[in-house]
Amino acid sequence: MTTQQLYEQIQQKKSFLCVGLDPDLNKMPSHLLQTEDPIFEFNKAIIDATHDVCVAYKPNTAFFEAYGIKGWLSLQKTIQYINEKHPEIFTIADAKRGDIGNTSSMYAKAFFEDLEFDSVTVAPYMGKDSVEPFLAFENKHTIMLGLTSNEGAFDFQTKMLGDKELYKQVLETSKSWKNSHNLMYVVGATKAEYFTEIRKIVTDSFLLVPGIGAQGGSLSEVCKYGMNSQIGLLVNSARAIIYASKETDFAEKARAEALKVQQEMAEIMQK
């Protein structure tokens, strides 16, 4: 998918919501646990209930890998379901991968070719040659960690590396990498005031923004400082939507929560 197609979807749906799929057997409704593949059934129900109010789904690979082969099968079924039923939706493998060149190539193959995701999240610590193998895929997107939404972001990311904070150095440096037009960045919503500075560095890029909802970030603040002329934001919410209810009405409640966010987004887009 191209970023232009993503932008068109955002305009159509008046939404830049990304629904995070973090399926946890301990948190999902008990009636699903009797099915053959509870994780897929859960995701399917969430997708069926929310696909018209969101523009992206972000399965978090950890929540699948934790269940071994069965989990990986559920991941495969989930991405196939999205790609078949809702090919207009942007898919993100939240995998935080990154390794030396030949290894990153294998990860890129895993997520872009085998699983057919539109994008994958990667970590920047190993630098240019750990990220460029992902960037080599045209019309696939590499979403690199910039400033994350957790406490640990202050351990290294916000410390000064030379003349600027590490996360700014990461953003700045990555712009010189080959096929950097395929880059997007993770920027946590819990630090909305940072977006002004970030937009000075990566003006046109899409930012994937976790931290709305369960982690406490504010949507209007993020939009105020982070939006660009093509919206340029994918705001992720996982737990607040997918675990809105643990009863048989979980999909309905998930939709209600997603709709609430979408409506707020539509209002912001109208301004």
Added chain:
Amino acid sequence: MTTQQLYEQIQQKKSFLCVGLDPDLNKMPSHLLQTEDPIFEFNKAIIDATHDVCVAYKPNTAFFEAYGIKGWLSLQKTIQYINEKHPEIFTIADAKRGDIGNTSSMYAKAFFEDLEFDSVTVAPYMGKDSVEPFLAFENKHTIMLGLTSNEGAFDFQTKMLGDKELYKQVLETSKSWKNSHNLMYVVGATKAEYFTEIRKIVTDSFLLVPGIGAQGGSLSEVCKYGMNSQIGLLVNSARAIIYASKETDFAEKARAEALKVQQEMAEIMQK
């Protein structure tokens, strides 16, 4: 496995060699491609041929994930084979994971509980709360990226973060994390002269050292600067051993290469 048990194995075998399992269908002997599970058959042959001269195996998860479900199955069979046949051997899931706390917990569950690896590699960018969930597992080991062996290491890792290089800051800071005694570190062999400084910070920790062999690092240099009183090194070699031959004698040739490294290690340990 405890580090004491690992040390005892090193003394017995006079080896601190870790064999990297990076199974690539394009590089393995063609006669294996007709088998039902070429990746597992390849690994099994390598393990059968080298288990008495090495102390650790390091499957690189990318090389399994690239083949989807089949690959993940091969990974599961490989780790099960090692754990059943050679329970004394230290196993490393080279996965470079790391995410916010509840996600890292799921990754830890995947590698420590579901797959029963002794250790997993993690990335430090997201800081303390992205690593501590791994450290919570007693007698499991978390091998964090310090200074990697690739060119991209110079993009951020060797840049000054405050008063010291980022990688040193990472090592230093991690010592204050809960259960930091379960930490080991990745330090690339291609930069042997850095080991002196690194040992000042993490004197007692085991270091996992990639970059010997195909990547060009020198074993004797690494040992000269990096060894501690309990050896403290796991030196990884993958391609130079497992792809020593692409013919039916590949396992034999792999053993010969591994033996060469082991003998050099035995000599170094005698000094």
